[in-house]
Amino acid sequence: MHEKEVTTVQKKWLIYGAYGYTGELIAREAKKRGMRPVLAGRNPDKLKPLGEELQLETRVFPVGPAAAESLSDIALVLHCAGPFQKTSAPMIRACLEAGADYLDITGEISVFEHSFAQNAAAKEADITVCSGVGFDVIPTDCTALKLKELMPDAESLSLGFDSNSGISPGTFKTMIEGMGSGSAERRDGQIIPVPLGSQRRMIDFGRGTRSSIGIPWGDVSTAFYTTGIPNISAWIPMKKSRILGARIFSRTGSILTLPFVQKTLKNWVERRVSGPDETLRAGAPAYIWGEAVNAEGVVQTVRIQTANVYDVTVYGALKAASRLLDGDFPSGSFTPAALFGAELIEQLPGSGKFEVETVYPG
Incomplete structure (x- = not known):
């Protein structure tokens, strides 16, 4: 069950695609801020050196039907592995099954439309789905x-x-x-x-x-x-x-x-x-x-x-992740501004x- 009442220090969250260009920027900034995300992706040769350098837990698994098993103790997934047109839908499905909030940094119209189509399912699973928490959009x-x-x-x-x-x-x-x-x-x-x-x-x-x-x-x-x-x-x-x-x-x-x-x-x-x-x-x-x-x-x-634009993505993604982990936000599918307000960008x-x-x- 998705336990929104547990404190931030008890919540585990995960960056998927942590060794990609933007994922790595986010992972490094998170570590600087004292955050301890789990770093994940499908390539152990790229993932494990980064995890060792940052001294953060790593998990190797592909986006697919079995991904939910790797999210059983995860409260929130920040999905950074594109192309999102191929990877977003299965990761959202895994989050629905695992009860983990879902964020991504996509800018693709078709991905946004799919995310909003999951509104009823997200409410039923008691999770928050919010695509586009970077410069896009x-x-x-x-x-x-x-x-x-x-x-x-x-x-x-x-x-x-x-x-x-x-x-x-x-x-x-x-x-x-x-x-x-x-x-x-x-x-x-x-x-x-x-x-x-x-x-x-x-x-x-x-x-x-x-x-x-x-x-x-x-x-x-x-x-x-x-x-x-x-x-x-x-x-x-x-x-x-x-x-x-x-x-x-x-x-x-x-x-x-x-x-x-x-x-x-x-x-x-x-x-x-x-x-x-x-x-x-x-x-x-x-x-x-x-x-x-x-x-x-x-x-x-x-x-x-x-x-x-890349720094905005780093700052925006971490702000969104922090606020979801810290706060009590409604379940369902949202845009960044609808969830956090127009003043988010000014912050x-x-x-x-x-x-x-x-x-x-x-």
């Missing part, structure tokens, strides 16, 4: 809720970010898997696929107006559950020449979904991509932007600057405060 999700609080009658919501962050191997592989699938937005409450490069506009994310492109970011899913706003799009800055290239790419992207092409690209990532180091992360903050519009044409804009190291701007029509 804490900053934009909190921005969405802030805008909803400022404009309760909003009919459309646009969210986005601008950052010069590097990229980790896991994120690169997830991008490869999504190649050829195009973009997406939410219209009248429904998620609709749209051609990549077809959504274009000028946006000031916080450091000057730039040409921007719509992307299939997780908020297309999560922001609807957080706010109830029926029309949602997500954006990043991109040069106009590259937007044109994206439109051309969207017509030929199906080639990149072929298995041998995917395998070749992932092998290249394995050999060549190591992820941004601490110096690069420290010098590359993120700029978050959100815009809500109501039927009268009033435009409400919110901006906030945060730490680097993370390196974050500023929300800046609000209102423009009236005419």
